[in-house]
Amino acid sequence: MQGRRVRATVLAALGLALAAVATASVRGRSEKVEQPPFWELLATLRGGRFIDLTHTFAPGIPHWGGVPDSTVETLYDFEPGGGTMGKGLLIHRYSLAGQWGTHVDPPAHFIKGLRTVDQIDVREMLLPLVVLDVHEAVAANADYTTTLDDVRAWERRHGPIPEGAFIALRTDWSKRWPDPAAMRNVDAQGVSHTPGWSREVLRYLLEDRKATAVGHETLDTDPGSATSRGDYGLEAYVLGRDRYQIEALASLDAVPEAGAIVVATFPRPRGGSGFPARVFAVAP
Incomplete structure (x- = not known):
């Protein structure tokens, strides 16, 4: 039962x-x-164009002359004898300065006591991308520096620069990569002829338009005519405003002046003074 x-x-x-x-x-x-809303947003983004704004790095690439070249050691290799420590897998050891390749400069790179790489909030890595295009002026004059007229022309075409944007300076200088001599463009007197920002433009972007970060295709914020005499005042100004910057950007000619977003990512070394970055844009 x-x-x-x-x-x-x-x-x-x-x-x-x-x-x-x-x-x-x-x-x-x-x-x-219904799909979760962020998944729907991701599907929309995947319908756009993804543009990698990052150079690959390796020993011998263009870099600031104050740091040594990088080295790469194979610790483990698949083949016997190929690694200094063993075989059966692949592991490399990289030795490089933080300011290497496409890289981030945090405020602490120049200003003692301000934020290091690990203190940059991830919310500062996903931003509206504004491309300030001066490549034609640079083609005519390698020493060209930005003017407020360049910025005002952008705003006439697209409206006010949005608060919190990442402002990238397009000069097409990255097309000289990876030739160190072409990137430096030094004359017979030892003066580097490269384009750069100007203080009036940086002041407007950081103080009036409240930009979060800036970036450029050259190795320095300042034009070569200034760095050749040891003047890095514009970089000190950017970092001194507790903003970060990305140097040695690539492929800005593939990004629209307005309407794209940028993802600027980098590792999180404790107390880091700089590090190679992976930066990409998503455009309509």
Whole structure:
């Protein structure tokens, strides 16, 4: 008698479960399940163009002359004898200055006591991208520096620069990469002829338009005519405003002046003074 009651209970439970499955199946066919909103946003972004704004780095690439070249050591290799420590897998050891390749300069790079790389909030890495295009002026004059007229012309075309933007200076200088001599463009007197920012433009962007970060294709914020005499005042100004910058950007010619977003990412070394970055844009 007890066995029959147990079987009856099990069968009843099984019947309820099957009925629930059937009901859910019918409901699934009749009701559309909505995607979480951020997944829908991701689907929209994936419909855009992804533009990598990052140079690959390796020993011998263009870099600031005050730091040594990088080295790469193979610690483990798949083949016997290929690694200094073992075989069966691939592990490299990299030795490089923080300011290497496409890289981030945090405020502490120049200003003692301000934020280091690990203290930059991830919310500062996803930003509206404004491309200030002066490549034609640079083609005519390698020493060109930005003017407020350049910025005002951008705003006439696209409206006010949005607060919190990442402002990238397009000079097409990255097309000289990876030739160190072409990037430096030094004359017979040892003066570097490279374009750069101007203080009036940086002041407007950082103080009036509240930009979060700036970036450029050259190795320095300041034009070569200034850095050749040891003047890095504009970089000190940017970092002194507790903003970060990305140097040695690539492929800005593939990004629209307005309407794209930028993702500027980098590792999180404790107390870091700089580090190679991976930067990309998503454009309509």
